[in-house]
Amino acid sequence: MRRPTLLMLALLSGCGPDAAPEALPLGLDLTLSRAVASQVGAYQVAVLKDGTKRNCTELQRTCLSSQVSSSDLLELKDADGHTGRTLRFASAPGGSAMGLSVDVPVGRDYALVIEALTADTPTRFLGSSCNYLRVVNSGTNATLVAAPIELTAQPCDPVFPR
C-alpha cells in the first residue's frame, strides 16, 4: 500500500465521535465503590421537594428518615407500578452494575437521594448519594452525574414511619 493511502486511512480512522462508553443518554448515573457495593442489599430512592433549600452534604451524613419528614417526599412510582414516598430496589447479585428507574411527578427543584442499605435485618444504613434534580419533564429525562456513595455506616433506621 502506498504511503498517501495509508495516511488517508489513518486520518479517517481518527475522525468521528468517540466510542461512547455504554451510551446512557438519559437518567442518573451513579457510581459507588465495589467495597461498598458488596455489602449493599438494597437501594432506597426518595425525592425531596425544594431541592435548592436542601444541604446535600448534610443529608448524606445519616439516614434521610431522621432528617426530613415523609411529607417532604414526593410520591414515586417504579416500573412495576408500585408507588410510595420511598422505593426500594434490590441490589444486583455480587454488587455488579444495575439499572433502575423511578417515575417522579413533573416539576422543578427536587433533590434525589439514594440510600444504600444492608441486606441483613433490621436494615442498616450504609451511605447515601444526594443529587439536585433541577427539573423533571414528562417522558424520559436526561442523564445526571450523581455523587458517589461513600461508606458512612450510621446506627440509624432508614425506614420512614408510616
Next chain:
Amino acid sequence: MDPLNTALLAFHLMRTPARGWRGALCVWGLGLTLVLPAQARVPPPPSPLLFQLGPTSPAIDAARELLEAGRFQEALGVVQGGLDAPDVTDDELVELYRLQGLTALYLGDEALARGAYEKLLQARPDFELPRSAPPKVRGLFAKLKEDLRHRRVHPVTLEVDPIPDPAPGERVEVDAILRDMALGARARMFYRRAGAQGFSSVDFARDRARPEHYTAVLPAYELPVESTPYEVEYYFEVVDAAQRRLAGRGDPFHPLLFQVAPRTAPATALTEGAGRPWYKSPWLWVAVGAVAIGGTAGVVALSSSEERGRVPITIRVEDAAP
C-alpha cells in the same frame, strides 16, 4: 311674701278710703292662695307640645287628670296600663313616658323617673320640658340629656338568625331579640327578589307575651311557587326616629340570601306525602351523598393521575483501587 304680711297688707288696704271693696277682695283672694299649704295645690299642668296634640289614648287623659289632682300613685298605675295596652303609637308612648317620669319624681322614685326620661329622650332627642316644670325635674332631665350626649345609654342590640331556605308558597316568620330598644325606634326586615331594584319591608312586631322578642312575617305571596328556583336578598335593620341605623344584620349592599326551591314534581308529592318538605326527602340526601362521593373520587383520581417523568438511574460498581 310671707302670708302674714300679705294679710296685714290686705287689712291696711281695706282701711284706705282711696281703694274700693273690689280691690280689697282681689288682695284677699291673693293672700288666701298664698296662705294655703303647698300640698293642697296641684302642680301646674304642662303646656302641651305640638306632637301631643294628636289623638291620645284614654290612659293619657286619665293620668293627666290624676296628676293634676295630686293622686300620683293612681296616675302611675294608669300610665303603666297605658304602656301595656296594645297598639300604642309612638307619640302616645312619648307622652306616657313623660307622665311616668313626672309622676315618679313626685313620688320620689328617681330610678323610675330616670328610666322613663331615658326612653323619652331616645325617642325625641330634641324633647324639652316646659318652663313650668319643677327645678328638681329639670335638673334630672338635664343630667339625662348629658348622659345621652356622651352615649352612656345602652345601645340597641339585635339578635336574629339568617333565614333558612323556605318552602315556596309559604309564609316565613322571623323571630328576633331586640334589647334596649329605643322608644320610637323601628325594626324592619327588608327584602327583594335577587336582581330587583328596590327593597320592600315588613316591620317587626313586639311579642307581648315575651319581652324583647319581636316577630316579622314575610307573606306567602312574596314567595310564589315557580318552576325554577330563585333567590331572595334580605337584611334586618333597626333605625331611630330620625332614620339613623341603630343595629342590623346585613345591609343593602351586603344582603343575606335565601333560595326558594322550584315546584316539585306531582309524582314526588304523591309518594312523599304533602306534609314533608322537599329537603327532608331521603332520596335527596341519597343523591347528595352520591354526588359527594363521586366528586371526591374524581378529585382523588385527578390528583393521582398527575403527570410524571421517568428518571432512569444506573448504579455501576467501581473498583476501589486508587
